Amino acid sequence: MNDQAQRLRELAVDQQLSSPRKETGAGSVRRAKNAPQSISVTSGKGGVGKTNCALFLATAFAAMKKRVLLLDADLGLANVHILMGIAPRKTIADVVAGTCRINEVVTTTPGGFDIIPGASGLEKMAILDRGRLELLQREFRRLETRYDLLLVDTGAGIGTAVTQFASGTDLTLVVITPEPTSLADAYAMVKVLSERTDHPIGIVVNMAVSDREGSEIFDRLNALVVKFLKRSLEHYCTLPQYREVGQYVRKQRLLLLEKSNTVFSRRIYQLAARIAGSGTPVKSGFFDRLVQGMRNK
Numbered sequence: 001m002n003d004q005a006q007r008l009r010e011l012a013v014d015q016q017l018s019s020p021r022k023e024t025g026a027g028s029v030r031r032a033k034n035a036p037q038s039i040s041v042t043s044g045k046g047g048v049g050k051t052n053c054a055l056f057l058a059t060a061f062a063a064m065k066k067r068v069l070l071l072d073a074d075l076g077l078a079n080v081h082i083l084m085g086i087a088p089r090k091t092i093a094d095v096v097a098g099t100c101r102i103n104e105v106v107t108t109t110p111g112g113f114d115i116i117p118g119a120s121g122l123e124k125m126a127i128l129d130r131g132r133l134e135l136l137q138r139e140f141r142r143l144e145t146r147y148d149l150l151l152v153d154t155g156a157g158i159g160t161a162v163t164q165f166a167s168g169t170d171l172t173l174v175v176i177t178p179e180p181t182s183l184a185d186a187y188a189m190v191k192v193l194s195e196r197t198d199h200p201i202g203i204v205v206n207m208a209v210s211d212r213e214g215s216e217i218f219d220r221l222n223a224l225v226v227k228f229l230k231r232s233l234e235h236y237c238t239l240p241q242y243r244e245v246g247q248y249v250r251k252q253r254l255l256l257l258e259k260s261n262t263v264f265s266r267r268i269y270q271l272a273a274r275i276a277g278s279g280t281p282v283k284s285g286f287f288d289r290l291v292q293g294m295r296n297k
């Protein structure tokens with residue numbers, strides 16, 4: 001495992017050096033004091049690869065020496081920890097129930113990043129009373145300062161529980177596949193997100209048979225968004241259909257740790273390097289915005 005982790009770090013450093021850093025706005029990336037860059041991974045349609053993408057990115061960022069926290073915000077069917085074979089003693093459900101502090105839930109993973117494991121049936125979180133919300137907000141705010149990057153894996157659908165998490169981050173990655181249903185659901189997601197925020201939305205085309213297919217699918221979605229929503233999306237990455245992904249899911253192991261020097265992994269590093277260099281200015285941390293969104297509901 002140590003050798004693998006070392007090779008992974010070397011590859012990540014190469015990637016950082018060879019990728020131009022994309023800056024936004026006036027040319028510099030400014031964020032609120034101590035607030036980490038936050039990225040949500042969402043989709044609309046279920047089963048398109050959100051959780052796997054979130055885990056690929058978390059592993060890549062960790063190999064790039066970033067301090068990463070991955071929040072499992074799938075309030076319906078949380079499974080970030082399952083994909084790594086981790087059985088957490090406590091989950092976000094215990095925090096929401098008030099039986100433990102947020103620090104007690106943070107779990108370190110073999111990928112070198114931390115997770116806040118999720119639990120199912122957590123939609124209740126949206127109706128927490130004000131005092132409880134404020135306590136959580138303070139705890140999360142303190143926790144955030146320990147990290148460079150916060151990744152948020154959302155559930156499927158375009159319901160409030162999902163879109164609150166997806167719109168609270170600095171960047172939202174919408175994962176799509178070449179299936180027409182995925183495209184339709186992604187469009188619905190982009191529409192809802194655009195009503196909530198004007199922050200950047202990046203598209204990851206997953207399970208494409210070729211880069212050409214990836215570009216065509218992106219162009220189709222973007223054309224709809226430009227025409228009807230009067231904004232545009234960015235094509236962040238195309239990931240191919242790759243048999244090993246399913247095999248590693250079954251093994252409950254992190255693919256990027258063990259297959260670090262493959263075409264697939266290099267794509268993930270390119271994606272991670274692009275994201276790390278493309279922050280948008282933020283005025284507050286993710287959890288502040290999330291709680292604000294819950295209050296305004």
Ligand SMILES: Nc1ncnc2c1ncn2[C@@H]1O[C@H](COP(=O)(O)OP(=O)(O)OP(=O)(O)O)[C@@H](O)[C@H]1O
Nearest residue numbers: 046047048049050051052156207240241242245246
């Ligand atoms: N690039 C890929 N190549 C091949 N199979 C893939 C790829 N990405 C994801 N998969 C397969 O798709 C399945 C679903 O992936 P994942 O659980 O990440 O999707 P999800 O969008 O998070 O699903 P849900 O909406 O249920 O949360 C995985 O079990 C994996 O087998």
Ligand SMILES: [Mg+2]
Nearest residue numbers: 050051074154
């Ligand atoms: Mg998932």
